[in-house]
Amino acid sequence: MAMEKRSSFLISCICILSLLSACGSQKQPPADSRPVNETVTLTVWGAEEDEALLQEIFSSFQTHYAGQADFQITYRPQSESNCKDALLGDLEGGADVFAFADDQVAALAAAGGLDPIADGEAVQNASLPAAVEAASVENTLYAYPLTADNGYFLYYNKAYFTEKDIQSLNQMLEVAAQAEKLVAMDWSSAWYVYAFFGNTGLEVGLNEDGLTNYCTWNSAEGPICGVDVAQAMLDIAASPAFTNRTDTEFLAGVRDGTVIAGVSGVWNAVAVEEAWGTNMGASKLPTYTCAGQQVQMASFSGCKLIGVNAYSQYPEWAARLAEWITSEENQRLRFEMRGQGPANINAANSPEVQASASIAALLEQSNYSQLQRVGGKFWDPVAEFSDSMARGNPSGAPLQVQLDRLAEAVSER
Numbered sequence: 001m002a003m004e005k006r007s008s009f010l011i012s013c014i015c016i017l018s019l020l021s022a023c024g025s026q027k028q029p030p031a032d033s034r035p036v037n038e039t040v041t042l043t044v045w046g047a048e049e050d051e052a053l054l055q056e057i058f059s060s061f062q063t064h065y066a067g068q069a070d071f072q073i074t075y076r077p078q079s080e081s082n083c084k085d086a087l088l089g090d091l092e093g094g095a096d097v098f099a100f101a102d103d104q105v106a107a108l109a110a111a112g113g114l115d116p117i118a119d120g121e122a123v124q125n126a127s128l129p130a131a132v133e134a135a136s137v138e139n140t141l142y143a144y145p146l147t148a149d150n151g152y153f154l155y156y157n158k159a160y161f162t163e164k165d166i167q168s169l170n171q172m173l174e175v176a177a178q179a180e181k182l183v184a185m186d187w188s189s190a191w192y193v194y195a196f197f198g199n200t201g202l203e204v205g206l207n208e209d210g211l212t213n214y215c216t217w218n219s220a221e222g223p224i225c226g227v228d229v230a231q232a233m234l235d236i237a238a239s240p241a242f243t244n245r246t247d248t249e250f251l252a253g254v255r256d257g258t259v260i261a262g263v264s265g266v267w268n269a270v271a272v273e274e275a276w277g278t279n280m281g282a283s284k285l286p287t288y289t290c291a292g293q294q295v296q297m298a299s300f301s302g303c304k305l306i307g308v309n310a311y312s313q314y315p316e317w318a319a320r321l322a323e324w325i326t327s328e329e330n331q332r333l334r335f336e337m338r339g340q341g342p343a344n345i346n347a348a349n350s351p352e353v354q355a356s357a358s359i360a361a362l363l364e365q366s367n368y369s370q371l372q373r374v375g376g377k378f379w380d381p382v383a384e385f386s387d388s389m390a391r392g393n394p395s396g397a398p399l400q401v402q403l404d405r406l407a408e409a410v411s412e413r
Contacts, residue, residue, distance in 0.1 A: 040069040040317050045078035045086075045098035049267070053337045054325070061324045069317065080304060087113055087309070096312040097322050101150060102134035102303045103372045105142055106210055114142040115310045118319065126328070131343035134303040134371065143305035144326040147334070148348065149266045149341030151301040151369055152192065153361040154286060155254075156261040158279040166281070169236065169288040169297070172261055176241035184245040184253060184262035187233075187390040190382035191300055191372070192263060195285060196233055198298020198370055200224040204410065206373050213375045215410040218403035226407075228291040230399040233389040236288065244390040269339035269358035282361035284368065301369035303343055381409035 046054050058073045065071070076095065078086055083100035088111050100108070108114045117123055120141040124132045131145035156166050160179055165171050169183075176183045186192045197204070201222050204215045218226045236242055245253065251268060253259030254275045263285065264272075273280045285297035306326050312318040324330065331342035332350060341359045342348045353359055385406045388395065393402075 038069060039072055040314050041072045041074075042096045042312075042314060042318060042321060043074045043076060043094075044321070045076055045083060045095040047080055047099060048077040050099070050338065051075060051077065053334060056333070056337075057325055057330050060330075061321055064324070065320070071317075073321070084108055084113075091309065092311045094309055094311070096309050096314065096318040097325070098307050098309070099146060100143075100305055100307055101372075102143075102305050103374070105135060105305060105307075106137050108307060109137045109142045110210075112310055114307050117141045117144065123323075126345060127343050128345055128348060130371075131303045135305050143307045144322045145303055145343035146306050146326050146331070147304040147340045148343040149359065149362055150303055150372075151299050151362055151365060152195075152263050152265045152285075153299070153358070153365045154261065154283045155264055155268070155272050155358075156281045156283065157276050158281045159276075160260045161281070166261075166283050167286055168294065169286040172286060173236070173239040173241045176260055177239060179260065181241065181260040182243040182253060182258055183241055184243045184250045184259045186246050186250070186263070187237075187244045187386040188246060188383055190379045190386070193382055193386040194300050194370075195263070195297040196229050196288070196290075198300075199296050199368060200229060200290065202226060202229065204374060204378065206375055211375050212413045213378055213410050215378075215407045217410075218400070218407040220400065224291050224293075224295070226403040227399045230385075230389060230403060232288060232290040233386070234393060237390050237392055266339050266341055266356075266358045266362060269356070280357065282357040284361060284364040296368050299365055299369040300372040301366060302372045304340075377412055378410050381406045 054075055062071050080099050080101050084104035087094040127145040128148050131148045135143040135145050165175050202217045250262045251271055287294040287296050306322045308318045308322050328344045328347050331344045331347040334340050
């Protein structure tokens with residue numbers, strides 16, 4: 001009897017130990033896991049023009065993950081070009097998910113606003129190589145590629161210009177002047193003004209510190225000097241057919257019929273086509289006359305990215321939403337609704353995208369483009385200089401003096 005009791009006791013102990021062992025071996029839920037019925041609150045920053053698109057994407061995300069959490073997703077408009085400054089001003093209070101231009105990725109990563117993408121290899125394999133490069137810092141992926149079309153090219157109205165006309169900006173200005181119409185470009189933005197300097201041998205870019213710039217736009221040596229470019233800009237501005245207009249003003253002119261050509265990007269493709277219909281043409285930028293020769297106009301290029309705030313209260317769900325926004329399906333939807341070129345390989349190779357005149361023009365211009373990599377002190381000095389050129393150099397200051405001042409300000413440490 002004593003033996004039976006002892007055996008029963010031993011069996012009971014073994015069972016208890018087995019149960020404890022089983023409990024201890026169960027995988028613990030990830031730190032970001034929440035009960036099914038818990039509310040997950042996410043704030044998303046995006047371009048004002050993207051609101052309708054993003055709301056549709058949020059709806060499909062909530063449907064897909066229904067039952068796993070109760071989502072409260074708030075959209076707030078935020079300029080992609082100024083996203084870095086807005087986020088770094090209050091990282092903990094900033095958006096969980098945000099759209100931004102790729103030239104901000106290094107600063108955001110350095111400030112701790114972005115963590116490396118957890119499943120970086122899968123994102124890299126699904127995205128265009130140039131977009132992966134734009135979203136990376138020292139070969140580490142920090143953001144999700146969204147578009148690969150952040151560049152500019154030429155829109156023109158086929159009712160006025162031939163294929164030969166659009167090869168030369170000077171010829172286009174002559175045609176427009178005869179028709180008493182206008183050719184538009186935004187010289188208030190240094191982003192566009194780079195077009196005149198980019199293929200001349202004059203250089204601008206980031207120093208090794210990743211913050212300050214070098215600039216040789218004031219060089220007085222070589223086949224094309226800085227003053228040659230400045231004089232060419234003055235000659236263009238003197239044409240009665242040239243107009244210095246922002247993107248918004250360009251579209252207004254397209255719609256009212258006064259503007260028949262202009263420099264812009266894919267984000268305006270739908271609006272331009274609505275105004276010009278089958279007469280809408282798109283091409284690489286033309287050449288312009290500089291120092292007695294034809295110089296192909298250059299362009300800055302880049303990508304738009306989606307970032308996940310490293311301080312998000314719900315990092316796992318924020319990452320899932322970023323993945324959802326940048327999925328192949330939703331990049332196709334973005335192209336359909338906004339005309340923006342996908343960074344996803346499959347979406348970019350779709351027949352619809354390949355047939356787009358604006359995307360084709362952007363790809364043609366990419367042969368003459370440079371990934372935008374300049375520090376913050378580039379923008380204002382260049383805009384000040386180009387404003388002077390657009391107004392015909394009203395101060396009368398020597399061009400070399402103005403270029404020296406520009407280069408010094410851009411290169412300031």
